[in-house]
Amino acid sequence: MNDDLLLDVRHLKAYFRSKQRTVKAVDDLSFTLKKGEILGLVGESGCGKSTTTKALLRLIGNQRKEYLEGEAFFEGEDLIKKSDKQMQKIRGNKIGFIAQNPMSSLNPVFTIGNQIAEVPQMHQRAAKNKAWSIALKMLQKVGISDHETRAKQYAHQFSGGMKQRAVIAMALAGNPSLLIADEPTTALDVTIQAQILDLMVKLRDETQAGVLLITHDLGVVAEVCDRVAVMYAGKIVEQAPVDELFHHPQHPYTKGLLASMPKIGSRKKLIPISGHPPNLYEMQGGCLFQERCPFAFDRCKNVEPPLHKIAENHQSACHLSSERMNSF
Amino acid sequence: SSGNSAKESGTSAEADQKPVYGGTLTIADLNDAKGLDPHKETSAQSFHYIENMYDTLFRYKDGKYGVIDKDLVNDYTISKDGKTYTLHLHDNVKFHNGDPLTSADVKYSIERIIKMGVRAQQFDAVKSIDTPDKTTVVITLKQAVAPFLTFLANPMNAIVNKTIVEKNGGKLDQADAGSGPFTLVSWKKDQEMVLKKNKSYFKKGLPYLDKVVFKAIPDSTARSTAIRNKELNIDLQLTAKDKMLLDHASGVTVKSVTGTYWEYIGLNVTKGPLKKKEVRDAISWAVDRNALNKQVKFGQATPLTGGPIPPGHAYDAKLDTFSKRDTAKAKQLLADAGYPDGFSITLKVGQNQDQVDAAQVIKDQLKAVGINVKIEQQEDSVFFNALGKKQFEMTIVGWVGFVDPDEFFYNIFHTGGAYNQQGYTNKEVDKLLEEGRVTMDEAKRKQIYDHAQKLIVEDAPMVFLYANKQSTAMTNTVHGFDVNPTVTTKSLESTWLSK
Amino acid sequence: MLKVWNRYRHNLLAVSGLAFILLLIVIAIFARQIAPHNPYTMSTAARLTGPSSSHWFGTDQFGRDILSRIIYGSRISLQVGIIAVGFSFIVGTVMGVIAGYSGGWVDSLISRITDVLFALPDILLALVIMAILGPSLNNLMLAIGIVYTPIFSRIARGAVLNIRDSLYIEAAYSMGVKKIKILWHHILPNILSPLIVQVTLSFAFAILSEAALSFLGLGVSPDTPSWGIMLSSAKDWMELSWWTAVFPGIAITLAVFSFNSVGDGLRDVLDPRTGTGN
Amino acid sequence: MNRDYKPFIRVDHLKKYFPVAKNWRGKNSQYVKAVDDVSFSIDKGETLGLVGESGCGKSTTGRLLLHLLTPTSGSLFFDGQDLTQLSKQALWQKRREMQFIFQDPYAALNPRMTIQDSLHEPLKAYGEDKRTRSETIKTLIDAVGIPSQYLNRYPHEFSGGQLQRIGIARSLALKPKFVVADEPVAALDMSIQAQILNLMKELQHAFNYTYLFISHDLSVIDYMSDRIGVMYLGKMVELTDRDALYQEPLHPYTQALLSAIPIAEPQRSKNKIMLKGEIPSPVHPPSGCHFRTRCPFAKAICAEKEPEWVEMKKGHYVACHVVQEAHQ
Amino acid sequence: MGKYILHRLIIAVPILIGISILTFFLIRLVPGDTVTAILGTNYDPKLAHKLRSEMGLDQPVILQYLIWIGHVFIGDFGTSSFTGQPVLSALMERLPITLELALLSLVVALIIAIPLGVLAACKHGTRADYASGTFGMFGISVPNFWLGTLLILIFSLHLHLLPSGGYQPLSAGIGENLRSLLMPVIALGTAVAAVTMRSTRSAMLDVLNEDYIKMAKAKGASTARIIWKHGLRNALVPVMTVVGIQIGYLLGGSVIIEQVFALPGMGRLALQAISNRDYSLLQGTILFVAVTFIMINLLIDVIYGWINPRIRYK
């Protein structure tokens, strides 16, 4: 096993079951993340990105209607097998989490400082004033000016960007070795977004923590990530280093994504991916993308393409790309 | 009529016991006094709270209903013509503030009663009050007033201390201006009134109790529970249901006497079918007083088959006009009056639960003769206002009769009498009632009232229903408390608590 | 409509609540046919007898059959509940909607009126109104209706304020929909949820207010079989004859329970967002 | 640009102040200056893009243009008529010709109404009979690509992209001449965003719509607009042709904004201008130039005097002391 | 916050004036007046006329109102026409009792209802949830006087644990005081507890779905911490609004409860004042009850502000 390997997810499945149907939000998903690496997880809305993070943190899987299976080795230990008590010690401590929506992730009735200080209080049994000073330090670190007064304020007194940074401060207060950030900048303006991304990269450089960055903004990915995993309908369809992915996308879905992005200075008509993502509860066999795929052929209808290695560090789940490989 | 012979024998046994001094007696009543001014209060409820702070010239004799006893008066004479009353007072009476009680106070008090209006009509005949010396009062009347002594014995015709009245700006609503066996300590309305022993009471050796506490407990379950838990010594007025409950409670004795609170169906003789005597008689025949008594009063009241004066009273007329319900007769009378198929009529009641219950039973009973009763319940104050203005057809209500027959009749049945709400008028009755007022001879007086009562019953401006029991529950430690038909608590002065 | 019913169908509690209310309505309509005895007939012999085969729920202090009185009593209680609450619901909602939607001095005026009515304890207000109007079923319903009006007005106003600024209202306005239409089609349906919850709660309190006013001697005519009157007069008999107090109590509880479950069910169903799925 | 030409839409010194606090006497004492003295014009058939950070007053400007809000002061000409002077009835008639597309299509649809009812509503409001309405709607939803069997569904049963199509269909039902699109794709996924943007462009070509297109995404704005206005804290700071803006932005804020856009080209090196600090509160904006607190070039004069709105080059307006001084 | 309270107090003035007008005129619409009530069965028109002019009841109502309100403004509420006691001092005697009863009921209800509601929400869909739901429904549908009587029978008559009624002031010792109020508090507080429990349950269910709860979990907070620290305080925000509405019920209910348990509070006074048509007493009482209502609501608002920082700074 690679010493650098921080997170190794294998065949992760997370389903939501109800009387009528089972939603396969995450279906047989595998990826790895190294120390000090920023891995971008991209994909359109509803493809299972958030569910993946929740599964890793075991925020789902406790109720009867939630089904969780697979392995997720974090620092060599399988998170999926851990008891709830053990997970409590890991969450917020070894794994920091930045939830999708910063606006509502802060408790409106406690001060920001209080919420950050709670982390060292819980995990390091820090005394109240010790915890408070850690909170102040964290706020300062994430670039909140006037942090001493700000720490005593409430969420509604913070702007969106400041809230997002407060959430980051909270996620980092436990000194995690893995940071999971679920669309941390979606709701923010570009200038603020730039500040936050900058901050995350700096932190990674300082602490050598691994970062799982979830987004659907390919621009963000291009700027900060080392490697990218593209997700479609609960599965990873392509995985590659950033340059490789942007310059030699293999999977038709990845290609479609890139083509549908407006680029400054280019007035070319955008080429959207036609059709809609499949329902995660009535999936038939074969490639999940085949209905929207311009290159689909017979095999796509019947056989589900596995994630194939195309080059060193580049994998794709498409019959076409694997065929090309074979024909080499 | 009272079935407590075993317990009554217990009472006679207690006469042998020697009274013990000291202790606090707690006594519960339905409601609190409205105010403490004896000359102003009209509600019988308030009397119980006030009467022990004051003395009156005369008083009702304990255990002998209808007999008048001396109180402040040591000795008196009444002139032959019944117009001059010469009263000699005890010379050792002191008000609670230490002032001596003199003839001047008596004169002042009677004048105050007249001025206050509420019981002024009892003193209408007074021509003059003279005070030849400190202990002598001479009251001269314009004409003889037969019940005059009874009036003077009314616990609310109390002798008050002029100094204190004036100190309170003429108002006694909150103050104690008396000379009675107990002195006011505190009155927290709706909570408790505390009275303490008057150490310089003019009757030597009385009272026995150190303290008396009055409590107002409106809820009957709370009240009956309290006495069973011995949180109280006396539960002054029991409902029929409470009497039943408490009769079997351990450590509690219930004493009952026939009371003077009589209830009736008022028939407004100026309204619709009720103008006809036959109709009123028919109603009187159609009502089953025994059943009513059973259903509403658990058979504890005394049905009135004649007039309002209850059996046992000196002036009981022994009338038995409507001895048994007779629906056939009632129907016949209705047919004679031109209502063979009956009619519809409204029956107003106030908030008194027994009367509300009675109304429902009567509705049921009158249906049998084709009279369709609609019950209209009103808030008490509205109800009494309507009665006063004669705005009703039928009603159920009651009067507290006190003692003298005049108190039972004059204002209620005399044409234009102050409380003649039924609009009843009968020349002959008027004449008899006027005569009764001035006749001093007991025997002759009884004849007059017997006759008047017979006429009234036949005219049926009211359907007399029953005279209530006055039932009081006491813990077995209470001795010497007289359960009086008028519900007076005057006997507290000689009540004592065994340990 | 069918869609709504289909969703409603799946809520067991709500369906049983509705079934019980329908049953009550049937009972109320056919009381005469259903009741084993005349609810007014008294019997000296059979007073305060416990439950037996001839009187399933026993008899009261006049020997009247309690079961029959409960059956007839459903008429009064349903009427009081439905009409009084209906009155306060309609009047209160109209007031609240006007206040919330028009704002400005109209809002201030209505809000102050609501505040005033609200600050008066309901029982005292009902008592005074009953004393003015005199006791009768209609007056009782009116008094209870007036007393509960400010609650609805307040809730409606709050709900209107909540959605008045929502985007779909602005969207409708921007497309030329007239204000009155917006009120009907957009605002009213969307403030219904909190109002329905309050309707079902008020239903309980209205039945109880009838009982409380009867307790204070200002209810409907005292011989009327009504659950409230039965309960308030039974209060004094609780110690001797538990059945006089227990059965009307159960009747009230069941009715309140049903209305609440129906209200909860309705609220879920009327909102197309919930009630699907499980 | 042709100067003799009478602009289709013109706003002069438009202001909108929202009261936010009342003093103890109930008088308004504090205001958000959401739009503070803004002037511009739009030609027929043109798309004017409006960018700026959250809360800078873009939506408010859009609402003012459609007279959904009454301006605090300033004038507003639509097709030669001053909307602020029109009677209620006349304004209602004019409303037909100008429509709004909302950022959040879900929130803009009544959750308790079927899509069908929502689509009928504007036509009903202007008294169209049922047959015309049904026909219009049929053609519209065909145009935006919603299957007609979906009409009986409720909003929550649609995906975001579908909802936005419905929103657009509804806004266009009345055949307006002018459409304000307020961040119509901000809530959407990249691939769906492309569909919507294409759709809007196609419709514009087909019916010669005039757009005011609001967004905070510069690539989207670039793709859609002919001219672009940049707003900051209630003020317009720069307004010019699209190409001019991207090639030679004058205002420091525009420059920072452009540099902060994440570009989906991993290798491209960027000189990011990282802005410091937070966006000031619009209730207490800084004195002088509103941007000076975050401006890397701020001078003493910036705090003293509000910069004027000056046409620096033909059709290129800027409000900045630094730029204006440099050009003198 | 101070400013906010001041603002609320200023708003209270027109409300109180409104209440004074409404009650003044409503009371006079009630048939019968002070005099008929004083005279009762002894009603005599001549005497009544005399008393009426003595009391100024024959003057125009508007004039009567102006005179009364003028006096109220200088702190003179008049005197009771029955006891002759100054209304103000009567009210000051009664106020603490009703206030204690209402506040205790409120506090006890909240102490019971909130944890139960939270529990029901956490055990959503389980038997515990249904049990508490049933208790809630029972609490809502049982009349307080009925419950009061039942309590007397059980705790006083059969178990001899508590006094059957009456009030023990604090001066009699806090134990005695609480003993005398325990049953009234339960009888009055049950319905409030039931309603509060239901709303706590649904508020808590909503809150548990919020993102910040998930965030707390992601921080590694234990379940207990999540529920009691992060969840409850937020759930209390809507609950406090519901509690505010209940105050009216508490004060209204005290009218009946004071009657059942023979407590000398304002409710019983009001009842007597109504039946006695004791105008100045009734007006004073209602005004006081309204002030109490407004004050308790203000108190709740202050708590609300403490719970919910968003309104604290408005």
Ligand SMILES: Nc1ncnc2c1ncn2[C@@H]1O[C@H](COP(=O)(O)OP(=O)(O)OP(=O)(O)O)[C@@H](O)[C@H]1O
């Ligand atoms: N608790 C749940 N119960 C049932 N279905 C769920 C639940 N949570 C998520 N899903 C479904 O699982 C799928 C994946 O959801 P997820 O939130 O992981 O998507 P995502 O990629 O994060 O999307 P987005 O970009 O919108 O955040 C979606 O179809 C969603 O509807």
Ligand SMILES: Nc1ncnc2c1ncn2[C@@H]1O[C@H](COP(=O)(O)OP(=O)(O)OP(=O)(O)O)[C@@H](O)[C@H]1O
């Ligand atoms: N109705 C209103 N009342 C008070 N303030 C308002 C109102 N509408 C907008 N504002 C304020 O005016 C300012 C500008 O708001 P506006 O919605 O126009 O910004 P925006 O540029 O559209 O922002 P976003 O990108 O977040 O949509 C903001 O500070 C906002 O809080």
Ligand SMILES: [Mg+2]
């Ligand atoms: Mg997500």
Ligand SMILES: [Mg+2]
């Ligand atoms: Mg906006």
